[in-house]
Amino acid sequence: MKNNHNIFKNILMFYVNGFKRMTVGKTLWAIIIIKLFIIFAILKFFFFPDFLKTNFTNKEERQNHVIEQLTNPNK
Amino acid sequence: MIEKIDLSLVDWSRAQFALTAFYHWFFIPITIGLTYMVAIMNTIYVKTGSEEWKRITKFWMTLFGINFAIGVATGIIMEFEFGTNWSYYSWFVGDIFGAPLAIEGIMAFFLESTFIAVMFFGWGRVSKQFHLLSSWLVAFGASLSALWILVANGWMQDPVGMTFNLDTARNEMTDFWAVLFSPIAINKFLHTIASGFVIASLFVVAVCAWYLLKKRDLVFAKKSMIVGAIFGLISSLFLAFTGDGSAYWVAQKQPVKLAAMEGLYNGKTDAGLVAIGVLNPKKKIGNNENEFLFKVEIPKMLSLLAYRSSKAFVPGINDFVNGNEEYNVEPTLSRIDKGKKALNALITYKKAVKESNTSLAEESEKVFRENYRYMGYGYFKNPKDVIPNVPFIFYSFHVMVMLGFYFIGLFLLILFLLFKDKIQKYKWLLRIGIFSFPLGYLASQTGWIVAEVGRQPWVIQDLMPTMVATSRLQTTSVMITFWLFVALFTSLLIAEIKIMLTQIKLGPESKKGGSNV
Numbered sequence: 001m002k003n004n005h006n007i008f009k010n011i012l013m014f015y016v017n018g019f020k021r022m023t024v025g026k027t028l029w030a031i032i033i034i035k036l037f038i039i040f041a042i043l044k045f046f047f048f049p050d051f052l053k054t055n056f057t058n059k060e061e062r063q064n065h066v067i068e069q070l071t072n073p074n075k
Numbered sequence: 076m077i078e079k080i081d082l083s084l085v086d087w088s089r090a091q092f093a094l095t096a097f098y099h100w101f102f103i104p105i106t107i108g109l110t111y112m113v114a115i116m117n118t119i120y121v122k123t124g125s126e127e128w129k130r131i132t133k134f135w136m137t138l139f140g141i142n143f144a145i146g147v148a149t150g151i152i153m154e155f156e157f158g159t160n161w162s163y164y165s166w167f168v169g170d171i172f173g174a175p176l177a178i179e180g181i182m183a184f185f186l187e188s189t190f191i192a193v194m195f196f197g198w199g200r201v202s203k204q205f206h207l208l209s210s211w212l213v214a215f216g217a218s219l220s221a222l223w224i225l226v227a228n229g230w231m232q233d234p235v236g237m238t239f240n241l242d243t244a245r246n247e248m249t250d251f252w253a254v255l256f257s258p259i260a261i262n263k264f265l266h267t268i269a270s271g272f273v274i275a276s277l278f279v280v281a282v283c284a285w286y287l288l289k290k291r292d293l294v295f296a297k298k299s300m301i302v303g304a305i306f307g308l309i310s311s312l313f314l315a316f317t318g319d320g321s322a323y324w325v326a327q328k329q330p331v332k333l334a335a336m337e338g339l340y341n342g343k344t345d346a347g348l349v350a351i352g353v354l355n356p357k358k359k360i361g362n363n364e365n366e367f368l369f370k371v372e373i374p375k376m377l378s379l380l381a382y383r384s385s386k387a388f389v390p391g392i393n394d395f396v397n398g399n400e401e402y403n404v405e406p407t408l409s410r411i412d413k414g415k416k417a418l419n420a421l422i423t424y425k426k427a428v429k430e431s432n433t434s435l436a437e438e439s440e441k442v443f444r445e446n447y448r449y450m451g452y453g454y455f456k457n458p459k460d461v462i463p464n465v466p467f468i469f470y471s472f473h474v475m476v477m478l479g480f481y482f483i484g485l486f487l488l489i490l491f492l493l494f495k496d497k498i499q500k501y502k503w504l505l506r507i508g509i510f511s512f513p514l515g516y517l518a519s520q521t522g523w524i525v526a527e528v529g530r531q532p533w534v535i536q537d538l539m540p541t542m543v544a545t546s547r548l549q550t551t552s553v554m555i556t557f558w559l560f561v562a563l564f565t566s567l568l569i570a571e572i573k574i575m576l577t578q579i580k581l582g583p584e585s586k587k588g589g590s591n592v
Contacts, residue, residue, distance in 0.1 A: 018196025024137060024578060025195075028144035031570055038563060039148060047556050048155035051162035051546040059243075066166045066244045070543065071422045 087553040088160045088545045093527075094557060095152050097520065098564035102146020102571070104519060107221060107268055108275020109139040110214035112306055113194075116299075117210045121203050131299055133198070134583040135279070138575060140195060145571040150224075152560070160553060164534055164544030169245035171237055171254060172227050179223035186216030221271075222264050229260025231535050232526070233328045239447055241424050241440060258324050263526070266317040269310050270522060273482055274515035276307025280489060282579055284508035287499050295583045301493055308486035314479055319380060325529075326381035326389070329536060331461070332529040334392045335468040337377060340366050342391040342399060348376035351473070354466050360396055360459050392465070396458045407458030410537075414453025417446035451538045463531045471521040471528070478518035485511055 019025070052062045113136050120128035154176070157165045165172070193201060193209035201209075230236075236253030237246040248254060280303045286296035326333045333339075338354050339346065352370030375385040382389070388402045398406025420443035427435035455461055489508065492498040498505070530536060534544040 014196060014200060015192065017200075018192065021196075024141065024574065025144075027574065028141060031567075032144055032147065035145075035563075035567065036148060039151060043152065043556070043559070043563075044155055047552070047559070048159045050158040051160075051548070052166060053158075062166065063243045063245075066163055067421070067425060069163050069547075070167070070244060071418055071425075 082542070084548065084550045084553065085542050085545050087550055087557060088156075088548075089541065091160065091553055091557045091560065092153065092156055094560055094564070095149075095156065096523070098560070098568065099146070099149045099153065100519065100523065101516070101568060102142055102149060103221070104271035104274035104515070105142045105278055106139065106146060107217050107271035108273070108306075108310070109135060109142070109278070110210070110217050111272065112275060112279060112302055113139055114207070114210040114214045115302055115306065117207050121207045127294065127298070130583050131295055134295070135299065136194065137578055138282075141574050141578065142571065143191070145567050145574075149564070149567070160546055160548065161534075161544050162546040164539065166245060167539055167544070168230075168535065169240075169243075169247055171230055171234075171246055171248050174248065174251070175223040175227045175254075179220050182216060182219050182223070186219065187213055190216065218268050221268055225264040225267055226255055226257075226260045228526075229257050229263045230254055231533075232263070232530055233257055233259040233324075234535055234538055239443075241421060241443060242428070258320075259328055262317055262320040262324050266314065266321045266522075269314040269317055270515075270519045272310035273307055273314055274512075274519060276303045276310060276486070277482070277512045277515040279303030280307065280486075281509045281512035284505040285579070286582070288502060288505050288509075290499075292582050292584070293499075297493060297498070300489065300498070304486045304490045304493060308483065308490060311479065311483045311486055315483070318476070318479065322380060323383070329530060330390055331392065331395050332463065332468070332525075333381060334390060334395070335463050335465045335529055336472040336525060337389075338366055338465060338469040339377075339389060339391040340393050342389055342394040342402065342404070344378065344386055344388045345375045346377040346381075346387075346389040347372035347374045348380065349473070351477075352469075354469055356466075360392055360462060392462055396462065407452070407455075407461055410449045410452040410461075411455055411458065413446040413449035414451060414455075416453070417443050417450040418453040420446065448537060451533060451535070451540050451543075454540050454543055455532075461532055463529055468525055468529045471524040475518050475521040475525065478514055478521075482511070482515070482518070 019029075022029075052065070056062045056065055113132060116128060116132040116135060119125070120132050157172075190209040190212040193206065194213055197206045197209060234246070235257050236248060236250035238249050239246050254260070280300055283296040283300035283303065286292045287300075322333065322336075325336070334342075337346075337349055338352065340358065340360070349367070350371045350373055352372075353368045355365050355368050358364045358366050377389050378387040379385045381387065390399060390402060390404045394402070394404045396407055398404055398409065420439040423439040424436055424443060427433075427439055452461065485507070488504065489498065492501055492504065532540045532542070534541040
């Protein structure tokens with residue numbers, strides 16, 4: 001049990017020390033966090049809803065709509 | 076059938092996807108290629124114990140880290156677009172696209188993310204051997220991620236290993252191995268990662284050339300350049316080899332694309348390969364104008380490369396439009412007829428199921444399955460509509476091929492002068508080395524145009540035209556997201572270039588200490 005605890009502690013410290021010793025990496029992490037925020041919190045949330053899930057409530061409605069579009073795409 | 080679809084919506088959706096893929100590909104080749112070169116440099120360090128090679132490895136690892144960090148997750152936007160802009164397509168492809176992308180996500184996370192941390196943080200903290208192993212695993216992980224994406228793309232070019240479920244309107248995977256080992260997918264994977272290797276090599280050569288021109292860090296620059304040029308030469312040769320494989324399979328599975336790549340309107344035996352040519356802008360399908368204003372042709376080479384026989388018949392665009400009985404090329408009107416049968420059978424099947432008419436449902440399903448592989452043709456009236464943009468494909472293909480051969484020559488010349496220890500005297504070559512880096516992107520983007528625009532009007536070859544795949548959204552909303560992406564990706568690219576240039580100017584001396592990225 002104690003050995004397991006040490007392994008986890010070592011892995012954690014490996015990452016903690018790694019991040020502490022970063023130089024350029026700090027700027028890069030800032031870019032990554034801002035980018036992920038824009039992608040997931042803004043783009044995905046406001047601009048990229050799942051078209052079929054948003055407009056149809058269940059699987060049957062979705063498949064019927066797709067078949068309708070496949071067989072008569074003008075509608 | 077599709078004449079009433081809003082073409083501006085389709086065009087903006089295509090432009091948005093193309094833009095996302097275009098920018099995503101700015102980051103990917105360096106990630107894919109530089110990982111291998113970093114692993115090679117790290118191997119030399121572990122073998123020799125030389126501090127110089129440790130410094131070299133750390134420097135290139137830093138540039139790899141910058142590129143990886145800025146490029147990571149740019150591809151996920153394409154998955155958003157599948158759900159929003161291409162929802163009918165996403166539904167239609169079902170788990171065939173979902174499975175490889177899910178595997179890619181898991182692999183990217185476990186292999187790359189885990190071992191990248193060891194690679195960057197592990198200097199002096201894990202054994203040299205484990206650190207080296209991590210470098211190689213990051214390289215393999217990056218390539219494996221690309222494999223699954225390109226398997227999905229390969230299926231779009233040659234849909235295999237599936238059956239269409241008429242009740243759910245989805246394709247269901249029946250043979251995972253047929254999808255994974257589709258020759259189109261395998262060749263596409265090998266050709267694409269090889270192009271990434273070449274771009275990354277050109278990047279290494281360009282940075283080293285800059286140091287040599289500036290007369291600084293000379294030992295570092297020459298040693299790095301040797302790795303870059305050898306890796307680049309091997310990759311360029313492999314690129315030519317896999318390019319031949321790709322073109323061979325295009326001839327078997329997408330012969331219209333091959334005809335467009337070569338500007339071939341009238342099919343012929345003993346067909347020559349156009350080395351250089353200028354298309355006649357007056358040439359249209361069905362008229363008697365000459366195909367070229369000027370061309371230099373390698374006799375019989377197209378027949379040989381496409382069908383492995385110098386006497387083979389290579390069908391042209393007119394053969395596909397009008398058919399060619401002698402060489403068993405089916406006219407497009409016949410395909411359109413079969414496609415309409417498939418679509419009508421699908422309508423009848425749904426009606427029969429609704430009315431619980433089992434015999435009619437079975438009969439219509441049979442007709443549907445007999446004609447399914449032509450279903451996409453059922454959306455067209457005019458046979459000319461299934462022909463891609465010939466000049467765009469022809470010139471893109473020839474630019475890509477010419478640049479491919481140019482890179483082989485460039486790497487050979489650089490290596491020759493490096494081994495003679497005369498590279499510094501040839502400043503013009505060093506300048507060419509710097510300016511050749513963007514040419515690597517030009518070659519790979521034109522290659523991508525050949526692959527993706529060359530298969531138009533299909534989003535899934537012969538089954539689904541691009542127009543049918545698009546969600547019926549407001550065009551303005553697609554335009555807004557298009558310009559948002561332009562702003563986001565351009566900002567990321569500027570950040571990448573700025574941070575990269577800063578690190579390059581700082582040089583390898585900054586990597587003498589214990590700092591990682």
